[in-house]
Amino acid sequence: MDKVLLKMVVNGKDVEVRVQPTRTLLRVLREDLGLTGTKKGCEQGDCGACTVLLEGKAVNSCLVLALQAQGKRVETIEGLGRPDALHPLQKSFIKHGAVQCGFCTPGMLLSAKALLEKNPEPTIDEIRRGISGNLCRCTGYVKIIKAIQNVSKG
Amino acid sequence: MQRFQFHQARSIEEALDLLSEKGERTKVIAGGTDLIPALRNEEVRPEGVLDILEIEALRGIRELEDRVWFGPTTTFTEIEESSVLKCHFPLLVQAASSVGGPQIRNRGTVGGNIVNASPAADVLPALVALGAELEVQSKREGIRRLPIEGAIQGPYRCVIKGDELLTGIVIKKYPPETRSLFKKLGRRNAMARARMNLSLLVRLDGSGAVEELRVVPGAVMPVAKRIARAEKILLGKKLAPSLLEEAAQVMEEEIVKTTGIRWSTAYKLPVIQAVFKQSVMELLG
Amino acid sequence: MKKRGIGIGSMFYGMGYGFSRQDIGSAIVEICEDGSVIVRSGEVDYGQGSDTIFSQIVAEELGIRYDSIQMITADTFTTPNSGPTSASRLTYVVGNAMLKAARALRKTLQTVAEEILGEKDLLFVDEEVFSESHPEKRISFERLAKEAHNRGLPMVEAAWHDITTADVDPETGQGDAYDVYAYATHLAEVEVDTDTGKVDVLRIVAIVDAGKAINPLNVEGQIEGGVAMGLGYALTEEIKLEGGYLKTKSLGEYMIPTSLDVPPIETHIVEVPVSTGPYGAKGVGEPALIPTAPAILNAIANALGVRVVDLPANLENLHRLIREGLRESQTVGG
Numbered sequence: 001m002d003k004v005l006l007k008m009v010v011n012g013k014d015v016e017v018r019v020q021p022t023r024t025l026l027r028v029l030r031e032d033l034g035l036t037g038t039k040k041g042c043e044q045g046d047c048g049a050c051t052v053l054l055e056g057k058a059v060n061s062c063l064v065l066a067l068q069a070q071g072k073r074v075e076t077i078e079g080l081g082r083p084d085a086l087h088p089l090q091k092s093f094i095k096h097g098a099v100q101c102g103f104c105t106p107g108m109l110l111s112a113k114a115l116l117e118k119n120p121e122p123t124i125d126e127i128r129r130g131i132s133g134n135l136c137r138c139t140g141y142v143k144i145i146k147a148i149q150n151v152s153k154g
Numbered sequence: 155m156q157r158f159q160f161h162q163a164r165s166i167e168e169a170l171d172l173l174s175e176k177g178e179r180t181k182v183i184a185g186g187t188d189l190i191p192a193l194r195n196e197e198v199r200p201e202g203v204l205d206i207l208e209i210e211a212l213r214g215i216r217e218l219e220d221r222v223w224f225g226p227t228t229t230f231t232e233i234e235e236s237s238v239l240k241c242h243f244p245l246l247v248q249a250a251s252s253v254g255g256p257q258i259r260n261r262g263t264v265g266g267n268i269v270n271a272s273p274a275a276d277v278l279p280a281l282v283a284l285g286a287e288l289e290v291q292s293k294r295e296g297i298r299r300l301p302i303e304g305a306i307q308g309p310y311r312c313v314i315k316g317d318e319l320l321t322g323i324v325i326k327k328y329p330p331e332t333r334s335l336f337k338k339l340g341r342r343n344a345m346a347r348a349r350m351n352l353s354l355l356v357r358l359d360g361s362g363a364v365e366e367l368r369v370v371p372g373a374v375m376p377v378a379k380r381i382a383r384a385e386k387i388l389l390g391k392k393l394a395p396s397l398l399e400e401a402a403q404v405m406e407e408e409i410v411k412t413t414g415i416r417w418s419t420a421y422k423l424p425v426i427q428a429v430f431k432q433s434v435m436e437l438l439g
Numbered sequence: 440m441k442k443r444g445i446g447i448g449s450m451f452y453g454m455g456y457g458f459s460r461q462d463i464g465s466a467i468v469e470i471c472e473d474g475s476v477i478v479r480s481g482e483v484d485y486g487q488g489s490d491t492i493f494s495q496i497v498a499e500e501l502g503i504r505y506d507s508i509q510m511i512t513a514d515t516f517t518t519p520n521s522g523p524t525s526a527s528r529l530t531y532v533v534g535n536a537m538l539k540a541a542r543a544l545r546k547t548l549q550t551v552a553e554e555i556l557g558e559k560d561l562l563f564v565d566e567e568v569f570s571e572s573h574p575e576k577r578i579s580f581e582r583l584a585k586e587a588h589n590r591g592l593p594m595v596e597a598a599w600h601d602i603t604t605a606d607v608d609p610e611t612g613q614g615d616a617y618d619v620y621a622y623a624t625h626l627a628e629v630e631v632d633t634d635t636g637k638v639d640v641l642r643i644v645a646i647v648d649a650g651k652a653i654n655p656l657n658v659e660g661q662i663e664g665g666v667a668m669g670l671g672y673a674l675t676e677e678i679k680l681e682g683g684y685l686k687t688k689s690l691g692e693y694m695i696p697t698s699l700d701v702p703p704i705e706t707h708i709v710e711v712p713v714s715t716g717p718y719g720a721k722g723v724g725e726p727a728l729i730p731t732a733p734a735i736l737n738a739i740a741n742a743l744g745v746r747v748v749d750l751p752a753n754l755e756n757l758h759r760l761i762r763e764g765l766r767e768s769q770t771v772g773g
Contacts, residue, residue: 021160022157022193023155045190045691048255058256060257063191065183067160067205070162097659097660100487127698128699132697132699133258137668138486138487138660139660139667140664142701142703143659145698341753342694342696342700343700344700347691420755420759421755429634
């Protein structure tokens with residue numbers, strides 16, 4: 001199958017990669033661009049581990065054909081803060097013990113970011129709803145919600 | 155993932171050109187939340203997919219004097235957040251808010267929900283209850299309009315042909331005293347397919363009798379439709395427990411007539427009746 | 440109609456493998472010449488926080504910062520066989536091995552420090568070693584480590600901790616099953632929709648005896664995750680097999696709780712130190728999960744007067760039970 005040139009802006013940088021039309025955004029991010037922070041969970045939109053921000057909106061990247069992201073802005077977990085300058089959400093997650101195995105964490109952080117950008121002072125129910133597309137098996141969501149709440153108050 | 159070509163149209167015309175040539179072997183993709191899993195599982199095997207998300211003319215929510223038009227690539231999130239739709243069709247907004255989770259709602263579209271025609275769809279039954287009209291275009295025929303009731307022939311079978319594109323949805327406004335609600339029952343409170351849902355729209359006249367009633371149970375039959383026989387029991391009358399009971403009984407009969415008795419019937423029948431009665435009481439207090 | 444109920448579930452659970460099955464944990468702790476500390480463990484930290492606990496134990500003994508310790512784990516070439524990461528055994532079994540190794544190193548350092556400072560009443564605190572009665576007599580941990588190395592003293596200690604039990608009598612079932620037990624009680628408040636069979640859990644209170652919570656935040660995290668898992672176990676999780684083939688193959692079909700399904704969870708850690716645990720600590724990995732489903736099912740029984748005996752207590756099962764009014768011979772609350 002012939003590859004097609006895909007141009008995107010990923011974490012603020014222009015990116016060009018040749019992809020087969022059948023590739024999903026998730027696979028291209030992880031396998032072609034080496035951005036493995038976005039996780040492959042169920043690959044059918046049921047778990048949210050593959051969440052990225054596409055034009056600022058939280059989406060399951062396993063349900064986006066890579067070519068549908070042509071010319072678009074994509075933000076992955078690698079674009080959230082820097083190791084030496086963590087994003088407030090990342091700091092809060094660490095402080096509140098919201099990370100256990102960490103598999104849901106990249107998607108969870110991006111969903112939280114998208115939520116707070118739209119709704120800077122969400123109620124607890126709104127936070128719950130905002131992360132309802134991100135499954136977590138380790139934490140029972142308790143400290144994740146607390147961590148997000150903590151950032152929103154500030 | 156199976157092989158297919160990827161096409162992207164930037165205008166309705168461009169899309170229709172491609173569909174007139176290859177429509178039978180092409181799947182239209184918008185949000186992809188139904189189609190991509192189907193492609194992955196090889197439930198469909200098109201030669202190509204046509205991405206319509208870049209077509210401006212398919213987006214937007216426009217309020218007109220007596221109706222509202224919205225584009226098929228309107229996402230569930232956009233429906234949820236639309237003040238126009240919240241004002242005129244809260245039933246539709248409730249239905250859209252109940253779908254999946256935020257990520258699904260940010261990509262899933264109303265057009266996709268219609269065309270995919272899943273028996274467990276949430277927005278489709280709400281549109282049936284609201285009496286939506288579909289705008290469909292093709293190179294062959296130009297624009298044709300069809301009522302949504304009748305657009306779905308069976309599970310996953312929408313009448314829209316291979317060379318046609320759904321280009322708009324129109325719902326006539328209801329008088330302001332109209333009340334409506336959408337109830338969804340899922341196994342969990344998010345990311346759940348409807349075990350059943352119920353779309354209910356009712357308006358009382360000055361004397362307190364039922365002037366209009368539209369009842370659409372969803373996920374209990376292969377195709378969601380209004381239960382006209384049940385509606386007729388209450389039409390023109392004041393709400394009374396015996397009438398409600400009778401209407402619920404008729405609903406059961408109509409559902410069984412369509413589906414026969416299946417493994418889920420023992421659960422779904424009494425529950426949809428109970429939800430129906432409880433919802434009518436909730437709406438009419 | 441919505442009906443509410445409250446239920447309580449209690450459990451006790453043996454730590455480790457028990458029943459004379461081999462249960463040995465091990466640790467290798469090394470103090471380098473520059474004062475940095477390396478801990479080698481065969482166990483895996485997959486998010487439950489074992490690396491943190493081991494670091495805390497070693498740091499507590501040596502008086503250094505726990506986040507300065509370098510953990511090397513789960514490498515069959517360099518880490519000692521410590522048994523599997525399971526059975527709620529890491530803190531209790533392997534933690535004790537960490538303690539032993541760290542204490543052995545501390546003893547060696549103590550000898551050197553006594554010689555250098557001329558005092559015996561030494562405290563290891565905040566990366567320094569000093570005399571309690573003469574605090575001006577002090578030496579940094581880093582320098583002490585170098586001094587110990589210079590004297591050619593062993594700065595690597597390996598330790599094992601064995602909790603293998605004698606087993607129970609095959610006839611009477613009496614004897615020595617497990618070395619120690621953890622205890623927990625969960626309370627659940629539920630609301631049941633009797634028309635649909637849907638159960639919403641409104642609140643969970645979890646009380647766990649951790650012996651000693653070496654890291655309370657981690658213990659809470661374990662409990663909260665366990666409660667969510669217990670909730671799913673009680674209400675929605677179901678493995679369906681048809682002719683030996685798995686039908687519930689995906690996360691869309693096998694339904695675990697979402698953030699909108701898990702209610703507020705209030706956690707209380709009770710600390711009744713167990714003399715055989717490191718600092719009195721026990722494990723909570725499995726205890727976190729066990730009493731939740733019983734509490735929820737008891738709450739459902741309290742609400743409805745019917746007892747669920749087949750899990751999950753999902754829509755159809757509960758709806759059918761309510762219709763059939765299934766009762767056991769015992770009275771159920773409500």
